[in-house]
Amino acid sequence: MIRSLIALYLVFALTLPPLLSASxxxxxxxxxxxxxxxxxxxxxxxxACVFVQGICDGGTDDGADCECPLSTCGLAFACPxxxxxxxxxxxLRAGECCDPAFNCSxxxxCAPTQKVCLDGPLKGFPCLRDAHCLGSLCWALGRRxxxxxxxxxxxxxxxxxxQGTGNFPTPTPTSAVTPSPTPVRCVGDCDGDGSVTIDNILTMVNIALGQTPLSSCFxxxxxxDGTITVDELVAAVTAALLSCR
Structure with a gap:
């Protein structure tokens, strides 16, 4: 499809008039x-003062070239x-020769444009918006x-x-993302619910006595170190009294 568009564009460009239209x-x-x-x-x-180009705005031909910006090509008046x-x-090109095959369906x-695709397979092709550029920007660059x-x-x-210095878009700076701190679970918060209960402390006591596996309250x-010590039991009681802060 892209090759076909390029071929059509080259044929179209070779037959267009100079910079300014008859008007x-x-x-x-x-x-x-x-x-x-x-x-x-x-x-x-x-x-830069550039030649007005036409692009179909919407419909099945959205983004395709058209030859009569703000109008259509008719056969009522044949091209001399x-x-x-x-x-x-x-x-904008009233009275100029055109091909009806390029009318928008x-x-x-047929919208006038001064913009072109900045990069990608359609670089330099006229466009109205980024969606017409297959992943690139549609931009009024100020070069001709x-x-x-x-x-x-x-x-x-x-x-x-x-020619022209060009008004290239300024890259958007990427803001450094500060990772959110990983919440620290209180000692004895066996259930991970942000609190230390009497049941949690009793579970820790049973682990310390070897009656309950450590997996019950990591x-x-x-x-x-794989064990529950007196200091850790005290820390759990303190966490319970302070509402796990």
Whole structure:
């Protein structure tokens, strides 16, 4: 599927007009006027004036290329360069040649975008949101090829280089996670319920006398030597009096 998308994209890109449409419409990528109309670089301080590209927004073609942002391609007015093609009915490329095969299905809109995928198999492809980038970010980077298309680096340009310093996303710092302290069981808390009872203490006494196995109250063996001592019995009584604190 990805190879098919790439092939379609290359064919599509090779047939598109220069940076600005017939209506003189570009769009700022990044900077103070991100997503605002432009006709030349000076219109986009801190960003780049890039060619408007269309992406289907929703429906079964969600994320696919479309040729007439804010409109559709119709055959009512044939393309003067190729009678098989149509023209954009209105929108940002009104009157420009287009292929009706690139219209969005289900009546979904063809949304304009200045964003591209930053990485992954669709790096440099136009997008509207991260979901269109197969695991990468969809970003208005503020870089453009010599022909005006938005780009990430030179590999995205069919001809020339990718220009502009770029407004790359700032990595989100990873906060150090402080592990929660492991709760300490009180000496004699045989049941692990946060309390030391008379029954618990009697169990410890029986363990000390050898009448009950240690497995009945491992919490009574504070020093882990396999026996219950007088000191541990005293510690258990103290824990009972202090409500196991």
């Amino acid at each position: 003189g419409q570009g769009v700022c990528s990044s900077g103070e006027r991100d997503s605002q109309p432009c006709s030349e670089q000076v219109d986009c301080p801190g960003g 360069n190729d009678p098989v093609l149509g023209s954009c009915i209105s929108g 289900d009546g979904s809109p 090829c010599d022909d005006g298309y938005a780009c990430v680096d030179d590999d995205d340009c069919l001809d020339g280089t990718c 919490a009574g063996d504070e020093n882990g």
